[in-house]
Amino acid sequence: MTDLPVTTAPTEPIPSAADYPGLDAWRGLTAVQQPTWTDSAVYQASVAELSALPPLVFAGEVDVLRERLAAAAQGKAFLLQGGDCAETFEGATADKISARVRTILQMAVVLTYGASLPVIKMGRMAGQFAKPRSSNDETRNGVTLPAYRGDMVNGFDFTPESRAHDASRMVRAYHTSASTLNLIRAFTQGGFADLRLVHHWNKGFMANPAHSRYESLAREIDRAVKFMDACGADFDALKRVEFFASHEALVLDYERALTRIDSRTGLPYGTSGHFLWIGERTRQLDGAHVDFLSRVRNPIGVKLGPGSSADDALRLIEKLDPEREPGRLTFITRMGAKNIREKLPALVEKVTASGAQVLWVTDPMHGNTVTSPNGYKTRNFDDVIDEVRGFFEVHKSLGTFPGGLHVEMTGDDVAECLGGSDPIDQEAFLDRYESVCDPRLNHMQSLEMAFLVAGALAKKGA
Ligand SMILES: O=C[C@H](O)[C@H](O)COP(=O)(O)O
Ligand SMILES: C=C(OP(=O)(O)O)C(=O)O
Numbered sequence: 001m002t003d004l005p006v007t008t009a010p011t012e013p014i015p016s017a018a019d020y021p022g023l024d025a026w027r028g029l030t031a032v033q034q035p036t037w038t039d040s041a042v043y044q045a046s047v048a049e050l051s052a053l054p055p056l057v058f059a060g061e062v063d064v065l066r067e068r069l070a071a072a073a074q075g076k077a078f079l080l081q082g083g084d085c086a087e088t089f090e091g092a093t094a095d096k097i098s099a100r101v102r103t104i105l106q107m108a109v110v111l112t113y114g115a116s117l118p119v120i121k122m123g124r125m126a127g128q129f130a131k132p133r134s135s136n137d138e139t140r141n142g143v144t145l146p147a148y149r150g151d152m153v154n155g156f157d158f159t160p161e162s163r164a165h166d167a168s169r170m171v172r173a174y175h176t177s178a179s180t181l182n183l184i185r186a187f188t189q190g191g192f193a194d195l196r197l198v199h200h201w202n203k204g205f206m207a208n209p210a211h212s213r214y215e216s217l218a219r220e221i222d223r224a225v226k227f228m229d230a231c232g233a234d235f236d237a238l239k240r241v242e243f244f245a246s247h248e249a250l251v252l253d254y255e256r257a258l259t260r261i262d263s264r265t266g267l268p269y270g271t272s273g274h275f276l277w278i279g280e281r282t283r284q285l286d287g288a289h290v291d292f293l294s295r296v297r298n299p300i301g302v303k304l305g306p307g308s309s310a311d312d313a314l315r316l317i318e319k320l321d322p323e324r325e326p327g328r329l330t331f332i333t334r335m336g337a338k339n340i341r342e343k344l345p346a347l348v349e350k351v352t353a354s355g356a357q358v359l360w361v362t363d364p365m366h367g368n369t370v371t372s373p374n375g376y377k378t379r380n381f382d383d384v385i386d387e388v389r390g391f392f393e394v395h396k397s398l399g400t401f402p403g404g405l406h407v408e409m410t411g412d413d414v415a416e417c418l419g420g421s422d423p424i425d426q427e428a429f430l431d432r433y434e435s436v437c438d439p440r441l442n443h444m445q446s447l448e449m450a451f452l453v454a455g456a457l458a459k460k461g462a
């Protein structure tokens with residue numbers, strides 16, 4: 001986390017978000033994938049409570065992130081964004097949060113070496129509590145109930161009470177985000193991010209004989225750390241790292257209630273997370289999500305699936321980044337391994353020709369979801385890696401910069417995605433499948449991906 005911004009005392013009254021009528025323009029537009037809250041009194045009270053609570057992140061930090069992402073858009077940094085598909089209230093424990101942060105830091109060290117560039121570390125954390133779904137309902141044994149939409153909206157338990165859309169859950173999502181962020185800030189500022197410690201953890205990954213193919217890269221990193229030490233590098237200064245929070249800005253009641261006017265600039269900022277993205281299912285050009293996010297100063301992401309045209313991308317730029325400000329807009333492509341080499345080039349070419357400087361990031365998870373023969377939602381590690389390779393190949397052939405990686409991952413030893421060098425098979429799902437939505441790379445698979453991507457970055461191509 002960055003230090004708090006220094007603010008000067010305002011000489012004029014600070015406007016409130018209510019003074020920006022445009023922030024409510026989305027209410028007149030189509031907002032897909034929204035909850036249907038069951039109790040309007042609870043809804044009113046929850047929104048009022050959220051509107052009065054302190055911001056979770058600060059405008060100054062958001063501005064720092066925009067600068068970091070601008071560097072990535074210009075090929076001078078690489079973004080690593082990772083975390084659960086869906087965070088849960090129950091899963092917000094110290095152990096699970098620390099394992100996820102630790103895994104992201106481990107991946108970042110390997111990627112920093114591979115890219116020879118700063119890696120921007122960002123969690124799908126402290127706010128990733130709402131999910132768009134393909135179907136409104138779920139049927140089990142002949143009983144149909146509303147689909148699970150994330151802990152911010154309803155519960156995963158398959159009962160009518162749990163699946164009702166309860167607006168007070170937004171307040172719990174806020175508090176769970178606050179405690180998660182508190183721990184992340186403590187970890188990343190308090191010594192947990194020490195490069196020597198993170199490097200030591202990565203040696204644990206190498207201790208598994210299944211990972212022997214990464215030995216030469218691991219040895220190079222080891223030598224680099226020793227070289228830094230011998231040169232007298234200030235490792236104490238490397239104990240603190242910037243770490244940013246991000247989530248899909250799906251539930252607009254929540255996002256709007258957490259929008260604040262920055263006292264320095266007088267501009268609206270979403271304060272539920274540093275980076276907010278619009279999902280593949282909610283990116284309609286004239287829809288509520290695009291309108292609302294066009295009005296906040298945060299860096300914004302948009303997911304682009306295989307059905308996205310270059311025109312869609314250009315119109316999104318026009319709405320979300322009319323000033324063509326590097327760092328403002330990130331396109332997170334999630335094409336699927338079998339589509340990326342065919343679909344991505346036209347998008348990148350036309351966007352580049354338009355003069356926009358967006359950041360291109362690959363999400364190799366969401367276009368590669370399959371059902372395992374024994375009925376679990378899963379992804380093959382090889383498909384995930386193949387999409388990353390395709391992403392690098394396309395950017396290499398066009399002379400553009402492959403600026404980041406967006407992954408669903410955890411620090412725990414779960415079994416949700418198939419394969420990897422120490423392979424997970426579908427039988428392991430019976431005991432170790434924990435995700436309440438999409439399958440995540442486990443700790444080892446996440447590190448293996450970092451080694452593979454670092455190898456590709458070191459070669460500046462696939
Ligand atoms: O995380 C993304 C979506 O919420 C998820 O892929 C939707 O899954 P579904 O098709 O099971 O609804
Ligand atoms: C919903 C998600 O992805 P997409 O919008 O790409 O389907 C997600 O990132 O969990």
Ligand SMILES: [Mn+2]
Pocket residue numbers: 085086366408437438
């Ligand atoms: Mn997902």
